[in-house]
Amino acid sequence: MSIIFNKICVILVINDVVLYVTCISVSFFGIINLLIESILKTFNKQVFLGGNFEHYTAIFI
Structure with missing residues (x-):
């Protein structure tokens, strides 16, 4: 999973x-990441809107 979903x-x-x-793909499976881009963005919004953050940088590995 870390190989496919390796994004910053x-x-x-x-x-x-x-x-x-913004999400930057840092894996060799860029095409696969593009296919699941919408799913990752939906997941990210649900996570980040669930708490109080000011300036937040997340690394998904």
């Missing part, structure tokens, strides 16, 4: 509002 996501959250979301 940076999120700027102020007052529980996601202002900026």
Whole structure:
């Protein structure tokens, strides 16, 4: 799983509002990551909106 879902996501959250979301693929399976991009973004939003963050950087490995 770490090989397929190896992505670095940076999120700027102020007052529980996601202002900026970007994910950079750092694995060799870039095509597979593109196919599941929408699923990962949905998962990321659910996780980050579930708590209070100011400037948050998450590494998914």
